[in-house]
Amino acid sequence: MGRRILNDALRTMVNADRRGNATALLQPISGVMVSFLNIMKHRGYIKNFKVVDPHRVGKINVELHGRIKDCKALTYRQDLRAKEIEQYRVRMLPTRQWGYVVITTPNGVLDHEEAIRQNVGGQVLGYFH
Numbered sequence: 001m002g003r004r005i006l007n008d009a010l011r012t013m014v015n016a017d018r019r020g021n022a023t024a025l026l027q028p029i030s031g032v033m034v035s036f037l038n039i040m041k042h043r044g045y046i047k048n049f050k051v052v053d054p055h056r057v058g059k060i061n062v063e064l065h066g067r068i069k070d071c072k073a074l075t076y077r078q079d080l081r082a083k084e085i086e087q088y089r090v091r092m093l094p095t096r097q098w099g100y101v102v103i104t105t106p107n108g109v110l111d112h113e114e115a116i117r118q119n120v121g122g123q124v125l126g127y128f129h
Contacts, residue, residue, distance in 0.1 A: 004075070005028055005029075005030050005033065006030065006032055006033050006036065006073040006125070006126065007072065007073040007075065007126075009026040009029075009033055009060075010036075010071040010072060010073055010126065010128070011071075011072075012024055012025075012026055013026070013046075013062060013064065013068060013071060014068055014070060014071050016064060017064050017066060017067075017068045020066075021064065022063065022064060023061055023062060023063055023064065024061075024062045024064060025059060025060070025061055025062075026059065026060040026061075026062060027057060027058065027059040027060070028057045028058060029051065029054065029057075029058040029059065029060050032104070032109065032125065033060070034051065034060070035108070035109035036073075036102055036109065036125060036126070037049050037060065037062065038109075039100065039102055039109065039110070039111050040071075040128060043100055043111065044065065044067065045065060045067050045068055045128060046062055046063065046064055046065055046068075047063035047064065047065055048062075048063045049061065049062040049063065068128060069129050070128065070129055071126070071127070071128040071129075072126050072127060072128075073125060073126035074124055074125065074126050077104075077123035077124060077125070078123065078124045079121070079122075079123055080103065080121050080122065080123070080124060081121040082115065082116065082119045082120055082121045083121075084121070085101070085103070085112050085115055085116055085121070086112075086116065088101060088112075088124065089101050089112050092127055093127060093129055094129060095129075098129055099127060099128065099129030100112060100113070100127065100128060100129070101124060101126075101127045102124070102125045102126050102127060102128070103115050103121075103122045103123065103124055103125065104122050104123050104125055105118075105120045105121065105122035106120060106122065107120050109125065110122075
């Protein structure tokens, strides 16, 4: 169930972005989802997000930029070594110019560029472009 929460939230954002909506309301939430959204915000794919009532079921209100083409969470968490990250990125993302693979590592949730820079591997959470 926990992995479906992230996938459902990402699909909600993609659908809202394709419809031209300025915001998307995501619920229920998880800590991994907040980390994933922080990476998307840092890379400029969303404007901002606000967590509402995190102690109960919780909601996240996301302000969209209109840059998201596709965003998916993997239901299986594939293990990657630091050396294998670049090969995986080439295989999963459509082009070399844009898109990020999000990986959970011992150093936290990172995108593929930061994981390569820190030379750490981990499990793939998903990707966006």
